[in-house]
Amino acid sequence: MAIAARRIGAESSATRAAMLEAAEALMREEGYAAVSTRKVASRAGFKPSLVHYYFTTTDDLLIALFRHGADHSDMMLEEALAAPDPLRALWEFFADTSRTALTLEFMALANHRKALRAFMVEHSDQMRARQVEMIRRLPALEGTVLADCPPAALSLLLAGIGRVLVMEGGMGVKSGHAEARVFVEQWLARLAADRVLQD
Amino acid sequence: MAIAARRIGAESSATRAAMLEAAEALMREEGYAAVSTRKVASRAGFKPSLVHYYFTTTDDLLIALFRHGADHSDMMLEEALAAPDPLRALWEFFADTSRTALTLEFMALANHRKALRAFMVEHSDQMRARQVEMIRRLPALEGTVLADCPPAALSLLLAGIGRVLVMEGGMGVKSGHAEARVFVEQWLARLAADRVLQD
Amino acid sequence: MAIAARRIGAESSATRAAMLEAAEALMREEGYAAVSTRKVASRAGFKPSLVHYYFTTTDDLLIALFRHGADHSDMMLEEALAAPDPLRALWEFFADTSRTALTLEFMALANHRKALRAFMVEHSDQMRARQVEMIRRLPALEGTVLADCPPAALSLLLAGIGRVLVMEGGMGVKSGHAEARVFVEQWLARLAADRVLQD
Amino acid sequence: MAIAARRIGAESSATRAAMLEAAEALMREEGYAAVSTRKVASRAGFKPSLVHYYFTTTDDLLIALFRHGADHSDMMLEEALAAPDPLRALWEFFADTSRTALTLEFMALANHRKALRAFMVEHSDQMRARQVEMIRRLPALEGTVLADCPPAALSLLLAGIGRVLVMEGGMGVKSGHAEARVFVEQWLARLAADRVLQD
DNA sequence: AATGAATGAGATTTCATTCAT
DNA sequence: CATGAATGAAATCTCATTCAT
Structure with a gap:
């Protein structure tokens, strides 16, 4: 009856890793304010909604x-x-x-x-x-x-x-x-x- | 030392001072990301456009x-x-x-x-x-x-x-x-x- | 030192009235769930952000x-x-x-x-x-x-x-x-x- | 009387019943707008796609x-x-x-x-x-x-x-x-x- | 000196739905 | 049976900025 998981994307996903990498690069280069779902998505080459699929909220990311x-x-x-x-x-x-x-x-x-x-x-x-x-x-x-x-x-x-x-x-x-x-x-x-x- | 072009607002204006005060309080309490023309205006009790009247751009502010x-x-x-x-x-x-x-x-x-x-x-x-x-x-x-x-x-x-x-x-x-x-x-x-x- | 007004658009504005009219028509024809800023805007012929200019939140509207x-x-x-x-x-x-x-x-x-x-x-x-x-x-x-x-x-x-x-x-x-x-x-x-x- | 085509989920499934129960609770507590596949899934403890497995469209649900x-x-x-x-x-x-x-x-x-x-x-x-x-x-x-x-x-x-x-x-x-x-x-x-x- | 109106971009999030496995 | 991945649309809201008055 497992409680609905808050984080859906598996920890091990390559997509997920790419997103984290993009987020880190953004934070390093443009500051934390640049870490938005949109920018992370575009930098990693995904659609914004996919970022939300892996990280429910920006806080999660x-x-x-x-x-x-x-x-x-x-x-x-x-x-x-x-x-x-x-x-x-x-x-x-x-x-x-x-x-x-x-x-x-x-x-x-x-x-x-x-x-x-x-x-x-x-x-x-x-x-x-x-x-x-x-x-x-x-x-x-x-x-x-x-x-x-x-x-x-x-x-x-x-x-x-x-x-x-x-x-x-x-x-x-x-x-x-x-x-x-x-x-x-x-x-x-x-x-x-x-x-x-x-x- | 080039001062960013400011439209009119005199350095000495009380309104201007109130805006700076609001901006500082916001930055202190909620971080720099909270220092937006809108929030500064609302906190200081002015309309957003007045903030732009004193500080042409957010950078100026x-x-x-x-x-x-x-x-x-x-x-x-x-x-x-x-x-x-x-x-x-x-x-x-x-x-x-x-x-x-x-x-x-x-x-x-x-x-x-x-x-x-x-x-x-x-x-x-x-x-x-x-x-x-x-x-x-x-x-x-x-x-x-x-x-x-x-x-x-x-x-x-x-x-x-x-x-x-x-x-x-x-x-x-x-x-x-x-x-x-x-x-x-x-x-x-x-x-x-x-x-x-x-x- | 007037507190920043929550509702900005004047009560008397024609634009505001047009928005309310559009909202009412939408609610009547398609139900309350159709009353979104987007739909109200498009029906009244404005940009969605203008609706937010007159009605800060959807609740306000x-x-x-x-x-x-x-x-x-x-x-x-x-x-x-x-x-x-x-x-x-x-x-x-x-x-x-x-x-x-x-x-x-x-x-x-x-x-x-x-x-x-x-x-x-x-x-x-x-x-x-x-x-x-x-x-x-x-x-x-x-x-x-x-x-x-x-x-x-x-x-x-x-x-x-x-x-x-x-x-x-x-x-x-x-x-x-x-x-x-x-x-x-x-x-x-x-x-x-x-x-x-x-x- | 035409039953909307359902993919597989048998009428008698316990899973299906749990979903209906969750949907009803949501509608009762938060109104019909809260009855989305996502919310039903999370409330019943399933993945969103499983809801679609039982009820092809939201209308079906x-x-x-x-x-x-x-x-x-x-x-x-x-x-x-x-x-x-x-x-x-x-x-x-x-x-x-x-x-x-x-x-x-x-x-x-x-x-x-x-x-x-x-x-x-x-x-x-x-x-x-x-x-x-x-x-x-x-x-x-x-x-x-x-x-x-x-x-x-x-x-x-x-x-x-x-x-x-x-x-x-x-x-x-x-x-x-x-x-x-x-x-x-x-x-x-x-x-x-x-x-x-x-x- | 101040304000109201307007805009376009973008952020965050939720949604229904599809598809491959 | 069931799930993970992915997508595109849309909703809500905030933003900086411009312009006319």
């Missing part, structure tokens, strides 16, 4: 898009956390243009898509928790520049600095960027060195 | 809104830079919810309003330059935690960290926030102490 | 249409109540195809247009009250066939009988109609006669 | 729904006609909320579903004929209040009065209702008494 991106982020994060120098890998993850640009769009979008917000908050908290877990396993930051920096704060610092670089960089703002990148790199280098000394 | 906000930011920044502890004041400026939320909306908006982008880039560069100027006048950071942090990098660091706190906070993400705030405060405190020692 | 019709009904009712034989005039009013057909559409419509319902209930109660007032002023029904029929019940009886004749007649059902009309006519005639005797 | 309801009405009517006091039972049948609400929807629907109209007219005529037959067998109304009321007219009177009570009652109109009910009850009581005297 956006949430699917976010989840799709989140899965990708998760993978990248896990890779970073497993790298030889996880902190540096984490920093590179945050300073990576490809994903942070989308994150910005989604954060702005969350303002008027309440349904999205819940997903995003949950995902952000999960990611931070994963990072904290990793940082805590690091061979102690004591004696380093970041001696009294709690793991969660460190995660947030890197995220904030990385994000502002990407956000401003995307717009064309450049002043201070080179200096900041160098400074963070030095930080990470010193941290690595300090830790070597401890060993 | 958004640019005026950005300039309005930028002027306000400039004032706040100047106040911060003139404070007894300018770094701390700068930090408080960045961590201030009232303006950063709007900044986020404008950054997302810049993605599809090319006309806005130029203004924003110019203004960001100007602000950073003002901060660098101030930091440079500070009684040297040498010997402090931030010894080799170039002024422009310091400005960017505080901006990034402050902004991520506000952005996430607005969404409801809380993890790591308290720790990060404490950490930055300690930093600033230590910096102030170091500098006192130097005197 | 329908409510305006109901009020328009209600005003007309009120006039007809007042005429009937002022006639030499008000009961007979009232009966003719109820059995009149032109308005009762629309009333039926509105009653069905009230099922899914909650905003309409309130208007309709209020108007129905008012009309019945006006009729009761009139019937009460009649030179007593005592001694007649309808001796113990309260005015409100009489109003409701005539309304119900008239309405079923119109409803069924519109569909093509005819059986019993002639007999029922004759019977009511006789009733009214006898009533008139009884009253003459009393004088 | 509506006609089946009408026939289903008509069968039910027929049963209720036969019960009423076989009751000890058939006229009172008939009145109760007409004043019964459960079916009259649907009848109203169908009458409005008949306006734009020509295919339905024929069925409805035929059924109405049949029902009236059955009632006339019964009334004619009653121990004569001569000498009673309704002496010269032809059977068909009496049927129509009761139908009209009952229907207006239900229609208005459903909307929330109450004025005159209590009085009208009492009056009809008295009528029926007097009629029963008159007939007893005759015996």
Whole structure:
């Protein structure tokens, strides 16, 4: 007696994947406001109604898009956390243009898509928790520049600095960027060195 | 600096001010997508055509809104830079919810309003330059935690960290926030102490 | 500082009147479901968006249409109540195809247009009250066939009988109609006669 | 009598019954406009295409729904006609909320579903004929209040009065209702008494 | 300085229906 | 029996913008 499924199109459909891809490209290139059923359809080469067949509402489409991106982020994060120098890998993850640009769009979008917000908050908290877990396993930051920096704060610092670089960089703002990148790199280098000394 | 041609509406008009106020409230509460001539008109109690009388195009309205906000930011920044502890004041400026939320909306908006982008880039560069100027006048950071942090990098660091706190906070993400705030405060405190020692 | 008007088009506009006329014709000919902005526009010779200019929402259009019709009904009712034989005039009013057909559409419509319902209930109660007032002023029904029929019940009886004749007649059902009309006519005639005797 | 071509779905299928049930509930709760293949499917827990499998077109579904309801009405009517006091039972049948609400929807629907109209007219005529037959067998109304009321007219009177009570009652109109009910009850009581005297 | 009228485009969504499997 | 995919039409509504007054 199965309750009528809200999302009809199968998760695995190639059509569905093409739509998500088109939506992501639109969001990246023209901002979240460009992600309309019409534009997604025309970009992916379908009729608008087919988009509605796969994603009942625009919210559904956006949430699917976010989840799709989140899965990708998760993978990248896990890779970073497993790298030889996880902190540096984490920093590179945050300073990576490809994903942070989308994150910005989604954060702005969350303002008027309440349904999205819940997903995003949950995902952000999960990611931070994963990072904290990793940082805590690091061979102690004591004696380093970041001696009294709690793991969660460190995660947030890197995220904030990385994000502002990407956000401003995307717009064309450049002043201070080179200096900041160098400074963070030095930080990470010193941290690595300090830790070597401890060993 | 080219001001977009405006039909008549004087800069000083109370009507114009009411429209900008309505536009800002809309952007703050419902996101930039809610800033349409129609909604601004209805919120401010005017007819849609009157909005077009004051702001020929929607771009004009958004640019005026950005300039309005930028002027306000400039004032706040100047106040911060003139404070007894300018770094701390700068930090408080960045961590201030009232303006950063709007900044986020404008950054997302810049993605599809090319006309806005130029203004924003110019203004960001100007602000950073003002901060660098101030930091440079500070009684040297040498010997402090931030010894080799170039002024422009310091400005960017505080901006990034402050902004991520506000952005996430607005969404409801809380993890790591308290720790990060404490950490930055300690930093600033230590910096102030170091500098006192130097005197 | 006038609150932004919800209904923009002036009450007196000829365009607006043409739209209401088109809407009424559609409702009469094809049923309430045919009253869509598109169809109204095309029938009246305007673009669909112009209909939305005059009637913000479809509810607004329908409510305006109901009020328009209600005003007309009120006039007809007042005429009937002022006639030499008000009961007979009232009966003719109820059995009149032109308005009762629309009333039926509105009653069905009230099922899914909650905003309409309130208007309709209020108007129905008012009309019945006006009729009761009139019937009460009649030179007593005592001694007649309808001796113990309260005015409100009489109003409701005539309304119900008239309405079923119109409803069924519109569909093509005819059986019993002639007999029922004759019977009511006789009733009214006898009533008139009884009253003459009393004088 | 021509049954609209149905692809396969047997009359007796439980699935088909569930669909009709969902359709009826929708029509009752949200009006006839809510009876779409999509909504029926989602309410009954099936895919939209399955509805089309059982009912080729929406007209087929509506006609089946009408026939289903008509069968039910027929049963209720036969019960009423076989009751000890058939006229009172008939009145109760007409004043019964459960079916009259649907009848109203169908009458409005008949306006734009020509295919339905024929069925409805035929059924109405049949029902009236059955009632006339019964009334004619009653121990004569001569000498009673309704002496010269032809059977068909009496049927129509009761139908009209009952229907207006239900229609208005459903909307929330109450004025005159209590009085009208009492009056009809008295009528029926007097009629029963008159007939007893005759015996 | 302000407003009413009008327009064309486009967004979101629902719909009935068909077809292949 | 049943479903997934696809389509084209249409409904509702919002939008920016223009123009005449």
